[in-house]
Amino acid sequence: MAGRAMKVLEAFGGEDRVLTLYLPLGGDVKQRIAHLKTRSKKLAEEVGDWASRPLEGLLEDLHLGEGRSPLGVGLFASPSGRSLALPLPSPVDGQVISKRPWILPALEALCPLLEAWVVWIHRGRGEIFRHHAVLERVEELSEEIPRKVRDAGFRGGEERRLERRAETSLSKFLKDLAWRLRELNAERPAGEVWVTGSEEVMPEALEALGRFSLPVRSLKAPKSQEDLERSVREAMGARFFQEAEDLVERILESPGRSVLGLRQAIDQVNRRALMSLVVEERRTVRGVRCTSCGALGLDEDQCPLCGSGMEEETDLLDAMAHRALLSGAEVLVLGRPSSLREHEGVGGLTRLSR
Numbered sequence: 001m002a003g004r005a006m007k008v009l010e011a012f013g014g015e016d017r018v019l020t021l022y023l024p025l026g027g028d029v030k031q032r033i034a035h036l037k038t039r040s041k042k043l044a045e046e047v048g049d050w051a052s053r054p055l056e057g058l059l060e061d062l063h064l065g066e067g068r069s070p071l072g073v074g075l076f077a078s079p080s081g082r083s084l085a086l087p088l089p090s091p092v093d094g095q096v097i098s099k100r101p102w103i104l105p106a107l108e109a110l111c112p113l114l115e116a117w118v119v120w121i122h123r124g125r126g127e128i129f130r131h132h133a134v135l136e137r138v139e140e141l142s143e144e145i146p147r148k149v150r151d152a153g154f155r156g157g158e159e160r161r162l163e164r165r166a167e168t169s170l171s172k173f174l175k176d177l178a179w180r181l182r183e184l185n186a187e188r189p190a191g192e193v194w195v196t197g198s199e200e201v202m203p204e205a206l207e208a209l210g211r212f213s214l215p216v217r218s219l220k221a222p223k224s225q226e227d228l229e230r231s232v233r234e235a236m237g238a239r240f241f242q243e244a245e246d247l248v249e250r251i252l253e254s255p256g257r258s259v260l261g262l263r264q265a266i267d268q269v270n271r272r273a274l275m276s277l278v279v280e281e282r283r284t285v286r287g288v289r290c291t292s293c294g295a296l297g298l299d300e301d302q303c304p305l306c307g308s309g310m311e312e313e314t315d316l317l318d319a320m321a322h323r324a325l326l327s328g329a330e331v332l333v334l335g336r337p338s339s340l341r342e343h344e345g346v347g348g349l350t351r352l353s354r
């Protein structure tokens, strides 16, 4: 997740004017194209050609009908000609021109989801998907797997032979599948593998793919690709909230390393001392920013780090997330209430004890 947000920050490092545009991509392709064309024209007129450029790229993709469309997209552009599109798994709306990419909405949408491989094993074939903003079908491997003979009664030589053949053939197939996954992952590394299929093949499939270097998790067999996408998301979301709650617990219980509330968090973000920053929900908080070194503050007249003057910062949480990410911290946006509520919805852990 953080990797995708970091790509945006790196692409626009050093820029001082960046357009961020979040667009929900609902409706059918025709409606979407019409909507994007209107938006693109308006942006070109009101802001400049540079602002409409990423929308034109998106329109081309839609015309080409590339894959399944994500539910939302974050578009970033600068007058120097840089532009980038970030597909999102949920519809987000908003437009800002500021000194940096507006990253918080993208973080909120992407936080629960990891880039992952999803493998669906059917009888005789396996489908490999890549999960990012959508579930994209990458490849299908097929092989005739003879049916296992499950006969409780007399097992003749022929049946045993068939059974053995079925077993060797399934294990060979799974080996091929694991091998192919390894090749794909070398080209596009992901964080984990989700495996699903019929109960009959799952134990062996989990074992075969378990030798892979990524964590492997199993899912209930889906009815369709849409069903599979939904259950991968739900499973990832549930895990994210569990992990986030554990992290919030740790923050509340480790006084030596914990940061609670805006003032403490800003102080540690300024010192680039955070290992993780947790923001409960996206909201607008005004603050100040140093005109010289970029350090943040709530209401200070002078920079706490270098003593220069401070200017207004209209989105303090976004500025904190930005600075924390660039200093190597993980930034989690929960998108729902938590025990951080009593601490202005902000908390974190420092790298070292204070």
Ligand SMILES: [Zn+2]
Residues within 6 Å of the ligand: 290, 291, 292, 293, 294, 295, 303, 304, 305, 306, 307, 308
């Ligand atoms: Zn400063």
